[in-house]
Amino acid sequence: MKAARKAIVVGGSLGGLFAANLLLRAGWDVHVYERVAEELLGRGAGIVTHPELMEVLSAAGIAADESLGVTVAQRVTLAQDGSIAGKRELPQLLTAWGRLYHVLRSAFPDARYHNGKHLMSFTQDAEAVEARFADGEIVSADLLIAADGLRSAVRQSLLPQVRPQYAGYIAWRGLVEESALSERARQELFPYFAFGLPPREQMIAYPVAGQHNSVAPGHRRYNFVWYRPADETSTFLSMVTDASGKVWPDGIPPPLIRPEVLEEARAAAHEVLSPQFAELVEKTENLFFQPIFDLESTQLAFGRVALLGDAAFVARPHCGMGVTKAGSDARALAEALVNGDDVSKALLRYEAERLQEGAFIVGHARALGAYMQAQISTPEEREMAERYRSPEAVMRETAVSPRTL
Numbered sequence: 001m002k003a004a005r006k007a008i009v010v011g012g013s014l015g016g017l018f019a020a021n022l023l024l025r026a027g028w029d030v031h032v033y034e035r036v037a038e039e040l041l042g043r044g045a046g047i048v049t050h051p052e053l054m055e056v057l058s059a060a061g062i063a064a065d066e067s068l069g070v071t072v073a074q075r076v077t078l079a080q081d082g083s084i085a086g087k088r089e090l091p092q093l094l095t096a097w098g099r100l101y102h103v104l105r106s107a108f109p110d111a112r113y114h115n116g117k118h119l120m121s122f123t124q125d126a127e128a129v130e131a132r133f134a135d136g137e138i139v140s141a142d143l144l145i146a147a148d149g150l151r152s153a154v155r156q157s158l159l160p161q162v163r164p165q166y167a168g169y170i171a172w173r174g175l176v177e178e179s180a181l182s183e184r185a186r187q188e189l190f191p192y193f194a195f196g197l198p199p200r201e202q203m204i205a206y207p208v209a210g211q212h213n214s215v216a217p218g219h220r221r222y223n224f225v226w227y228r229p230a231d232e233t234s235t236f237l238s239m240v241t242d243a244s245g246k247v248w249p250d251g252i253p254p255p256l257i258r259p260e261v262l263e264e265a266r267a268a269a270h271e272v273l274s275p276q277f278a279e280l281v282e283k284t285e286n287l288f289f290q291p292i293f294d295l296e297s298t299q300l301a302f303g304r305v306a307l308l309g310d311a312a313f314v315a316r317p318h319c320g321m322g323v324t325k326a327g328s329d330a331r332a333l334a335e336a337l338v339n340g341d342d343v344s345k346a347l348l349r350y351e352a353e354r355l356q357e358g359a360f361i362v363g364h365a366r367a368l369g370a371y372m373q374a375q376i377s378t379p380e381e382r383e384m385a386e387r388y389r390s391p392e393a394v395m396r397e398t399a400v401s402p403r404t405l
Helices: 014-025 051-059 097-107 153-158 183-189 235-239 259-272 275-283 322-336 343-368 379-387 391-397
Strands: 006-010 029-033 046-048 070-078 084-096 119-124 129-133 138-141 143-146 165-177 192-196 202-208 221-229 288-296 305-307
Touching (some): 006 014, 014 029, 014 322, 046 097, 046 202, 070 202, 084 097, 084 221, 084 391, 119 153, 129 143, 143 153, 153 305, 165 235, 165 275, 183 275, 192 275, 192 391, 202 275, 259 275, 288 343, 305 343, 322 343
Parallel strands (some): 006 143, 070 192
Antiparallel strands (some): 046 084, 070 084, 119 129, 129 138, 165 221, 165 288, 192 202, 202 221
């Protein structure tokens, strides 16, 4: 029997696990190498599902049904006084990063997933690609998949000119236990995917599973993302400076956010958001923020090396397509490799399919977020900023696959 082709997946988050599970089911000898030493279960971000994501999960042998999260039937926009400014029927299944990671990680054999593996370098020739890790291990394979995220070491070595570009605003994020909320907030928030639209800001919030992936009423959580402009050279610079004076331009670790920055955000929530949303921010124990970036790779295939997920493209979160795009990348890659022909040719087929799609999603997300930028510099940005100010436009297109619009 012919030996199975080997694949190295650098990065053990969702994109890497999608690729690893799909290739393993296709008969590849796959190993995942994750830089973080411990399991990645501590992340709590909410995730909007799309039909494409459910299809990829099914292809990976994972049950794609309502057990993944919480289903809502409607969207609602709240005015600053807490009244309803708009409603829209739009059923969606909402899940969480931890839930998806759990099902993908559980489907992949433990012996093939390696934590604490820091990639130092890689080389390739016509026969193989070789990866070298900080602990001295050298691994040879037929294929290397870079699924190592926004700051991908693989991409930086192949496309050093392609770098994340700060979008001019940040996103405050948090999760609140359903049981911690007032009766008003539970009644007026939990049944909905909810929006708030202060001038040049945006709040989106929706229910997700609680601890131990519970979706039982009273045991769920409410996830929110609150976008606010932050000029790069003033407000943003101050926000990413820790108490020691160190600046973290790529995003400050949550424990290092200065107390006064957190206090200012909680105070601002009461000034500009509806009472229901302000309560979410106030009751979030681990409030943190992330800078918003755009990233567009100009190439995805490099001989025996492929870029995937956030290592290839990072779109602003407004489409809710980050995880879906990573899953679709992985599926396209697995399908391109299915015939057993030359790896390099297969990767070029993958690139041809996903390069245009990635650019399209980044562009659409950029348009959705234009009105929150600290500076609006082009006529196109000005046009998009005007288009997406209304509740109707925001509810219609935010966290919706752009291919369904």
